[in-house]
Amino acid sequence: MSIKTLFFASLREQVGQSQTQGYWQTGLTPIQLWQQVTQTEFPEHILVARNQAYCDADTVLSDGDEVAFFPPVTGG
Amino acid sequence: MISIEVTETAFDPWQAIQQFQQQPTFNAKQSGANAVFVGTMRDFNEGELVQAMRLEHYPAMTSKHLQQLVDKASETWVLDHVLLKHRVGELVPSEPIVLVAVWSAHRRASFEACRQIMEDLKHQAPFWKQETLNDGSTRWVEKNTAG
Numbered sequence: 001m002s003i004k005t006l007f008f009a010s011l012r013e014q015v016g017q018s019q020t021q022g023y024w025q026t027g028l029t030p031i032q033l034w035q036q037v038t039q040t041e042f043p044e045h046i047l048v049a050r051n052q053a054y055c056d057a058d059t060v061l062s063d064g065d066e067v068a069f070f071p072p073v074t075g076g
Numbered sequence: 077m078i079s080i081e082v083t084e085t086a087f088d089p090w091q092a093i094q095q096f097q098q099q100p101t102f103n104a105k106q107s108g109a110n111a112v113f114v115g116t117m118r119d120f121n122e123g124e125l126v127q128a129m130r131l132e133h134y135p136a137m138t139s140k141h142l143q144q145l146v147d148k149a150s151e152t153w154v155l156d157h158v159l160l161k162h163r164v165g166e167l168v169p170s171e172p173i174v175l176v177a178v179w180s181a182h183r184r185a186s187f188e189a190c191r192q193i194m195e196d197l198k199h200q201a202p203f204w205k206q207e208t209l210n211d212g213s214t215r216w217v218e219k220n221t222a223g
Contacts, residue, residue, distance in 0.1 A: 006134070008132065008134055008202070008204060009132055009204035009206070009216055010204075010216040049134070049137055049202070052134070052136050052137035052140050052141075053137075053140070054200075066136075068134055068137065068202075070134065070202060070204070071204065071216070071218070072218065072219055073198075073199070073200065073201060073202055073203055073204065073220075074203065074204050074205045074216075074217040074218070074219065074220050075131070075133070075162065075173075075174070075197060075198065075201050075202075075203025075204070075205070076115050076162075076173065076174045076194060076197050076198040076201070076203070076220065
C-alpha cells in the first residue's frame with residue numbers, strides 16, 4: 001500500500017528529509033513505518049498524525065494514508 | 077462569524093480586530109463582551125537572549141486543527157464571533173505571534189472560550205519554533221512554558 005510520510009521541525013533535520021512516498025506491506029503501523037523509513041528506533045515523546053489528525057503510534061495504517069512525525073508542538 | 081488565518085506577514089492585532097468588526101456580517105449589537113489575547117515574541121527564553129525566531133507548521137493539519145478547536149469552543153459556549161490569527165515564518169522580538177478574539181453576550185463565555193482556544197492551540201496545534209540566539213546559533217524550542 002502507498003503511504004506518504006512527512007517529518008517536521010527537529011525530526012526533519014534528524015531524519016534528513018521532509019517527506020517520502022513509499023509502498024509498504026499491509027498492517028503497517030506508524031512505529032514500523034518510522035523504523036523502515038529511518039532505519040532507527042522509534043523515539044520516545046514524538047507525535048504522530050494520520051491524515052492530519054493525531055493518532056496512536058500503533059494504529060494500523062491504510063492505503064493512501066498521509067503519516068506525519070513531529071516533536072511536541074510549540075506554537076502560540 | 078468565524079475567521080481563522082495563518083499568515084507569513086507581520087500583522088497588527090488591533091487593526092485585524094478593527095477590520096474584522098467592519099465586515100458586514102459582524103453584528104456589534106448582540107455582543108456584550110469581547111475577550112482578546114495577543115501573544116508576542118519575547119527577546120529571552122530559557123535564560124538566553126533571542127534575536128529572531130522561525131515558526132514552522134504543518135499547513136494541511138494546522139487549518140483543520142484550528143477549525144476544530146474553534147468548533148469545540150463554540151460547542152461549549154454560546155459565541156457570537158471568533159477571530160483567530162497565527163503567524164508563521166521569520167519573526168523578531170515584539171512581533172505578534174497569535175491573536176485570539178472572542179465575542180459573546182456575556183463575559184464568562186468570552187473569557188473562558190478565549191482561554192481554552194489559546195491553551196488548546198498551545199498544546200495541540202502543529203506549530204514549531206526555532207530560535208536564533210544573540211550569538212547566531214539556532215535551537216528548536218522543545219516545550220512551551222507552563223502559562
